[in-house]
Amino acid sequence: MPGRRWWPPPLPPCGSASVAETAPDWQELHRQAHELQEEGAWEAAATALRAALRLRPGDAGLRRALALLGSRAALVGRLIDEGVALVAQDRIAEAEASFRAVLRQAPRSVVARGNLAALLLRRGRPEQALAAFDTALALAPGSLDAERVRADRATARLLLGDFAGGWADFEARWRLPGYREAAAAIAPPRWTGAEPLAGRRLLLWAEQGYGDTLQFVRYAPLAAARGATVLLRVPPALTRLLAGMPGVAEVHDMRAEPPPADLSCPLLSLPLAFGTTPDSIPAQVPYLAADPARVAAWRGRLAGLPGRRVGLVWAGGLHPDEPDAQLMDRRRSMPLSALAPLAGVEGVRFVSLQVGPASGQAPPPGLVLHDWTDELHDFADTAALVAALDLVIGVDTAVVHLAGALGRPVWLLNRFDTCWRWLLHRDDSPWYPTLRQFRQAAPGDWAGVAARVAAAL
Known part of the structure; x- marks a missing residue:
């Protein structure tokens, strides 16, 4: 939003x-x-x-x-x-x-x-x-x-x-x-859901963050089912992952000029175009897939870690030029030290999925983190590692959306003032059937969240 x-x-x-x-x-x-x-x-x-x-x-x-x-x-x-x-x-x-x-x-x-x-x-x-x-x-x-x-x-x-x-x-x-200027840069007229799509080229374009793009790209196959040739225009970090998505004919780097198309629609306007209600969310997963060879390679490397292999991500990305986004990131992120209760869980090996400045935080005593993030260059690389893990645990970041879209078990560590997409008074998600929520009981209460996660593991 x-x-x-x-x-x-x-x-x-x-x-x-x-x-x-x-x-x-x-x-x-x-x-x-x-x-x-x-x-x-x-x-x-x-x-x-x-x-x-x-x-x-x-x-x-x-x-x-x-x-x-x-x-x-x-x-x-x-x-x-x-x-x-x-x-x-x-x-x-x-x-x-x-x-x-x-x-x-x-x-x-x-x-x-x-x-x-x-x-x-x-x-x-x-x-x-x-x-x-x-x-x-x-x-x-x-x-x-x-x-x-x-x-x-x-x-x-x-x-x-x-x-x-x-x-x-x-x-x-x-x-x-x-927003006005972003829309003006896309030449094809807007598809509202009413215009016929058969035989037409439909450009679906990313307008917000990685997580939003991963969540709402699920609508691309629905547009293809109506007869559209679906084109995606997304950030470069997503092009390789989405290139193999069913129903998508072309994937374009958003840094380049938009491709020719008959109609267009921003990704976050697709729920309106399809008349989505809480009961009609297209929640079939997986709708994304990692490269099988890369997944097999990761499974081979992870085989040396006995027990369950659990990925961790504890902080979102920085937005130095967006003060409002920075405020939200402070609330959705936690320090790695807050996950200290996980150190006492037996039979689990933790793998870092954290990138960016927060990846440099030292783990709390007893929490051993296996870290291969220097090998993750885009979301296709991250998807292969996520697909090889048994579980992903993370705050509200793109990695949680990625795990859900891949159909992998994922636990969301959710802030008190939850994002709209996670709704209220529930520990599951109608968007991702494999997701489980652990919500803060009060603003800043990461200690309670971590304790419940440790008990659930």
Whole structure:
């Protein structure tokens, strides 16, 4: 889903400077200024008050209102900035208090209401979050801020199992900066699910992370079954793995120009196109396969490790240029030391699947990690090793999706504010029949998760 946007105070609405031209009556301008203040549109409110003062230059009440507006705008701006800073520090309860304080000053602020809704979702209160998203949307329908809220509301709806509403809301991302430009770079018209596919070339393209691509590429064979020649455009680390996928005619590196096609669809819009509900998720696994020769080679090497061979991944990737993604990664990742309870489990040999900076963490005393990750250059290499293991245990990263897509047993170590795709109140997944979840009972509770995993092993 789109990264959470902790929005700054809103810019004045487009065309706000013309308010005096459309409403010459000073009382009407005063009324408009009050409404704009309630929405947090401070510059537009000031424009209306200045226009009213031009009509009644000696009005002390209007002058006082303009002065108070400046003080109130400064306070609200400070509170929003404070809330954003507190979110960055993971001081979520205090951030919620800041955004609620904004709403006491500007109850119609879409920015504050949207941020509050996202915080409620993060604090494990999805029903309250959904209500707050609904309120925010009603305040300024059609605005850019409302589109951000709609895209974020998709997360709450999907988490609560409202797939129809969630997929529809998620399409609002294409009206946001960044997404608009990505869509514009793909020339073929959008396939919505209604257009016939027989005899046509359909380009399915990756728009988000590795895990999202691995999860939603499952729809490619369904499109092929409707008669399409399916083309994939994906990150280079996935091209070799997906080249052998049933139903896929061509796989293209997303760094190159898009191939010619009759229609196109971003991968995360396919559930909407196929009308996916929680009961109709295409969950047949495996839908991906590793190279048999490479799997056999890994099994030969692993044969020297007695007992069960279990892969471990404890951290996600870094996103230095994406602050929101960095915040999420801090919550989904754990230090390797948190897996200390696994050191006491007998009859298990652990194999590292961790790449990136976190791979340099020292294991806790007694936990022996066999590490061949320097031989894993892309997901095809990783898939061969995963297919040779008895079990994969990991936090919410692409490796978990890879194991699930390969039909391998996989245990997800899940954060408290779970991603929408893992739903609520369950320890399995309708997306991956071989997956088992171990959820945090409270934010940051990796100790409880590790203890339950050790007992289950």
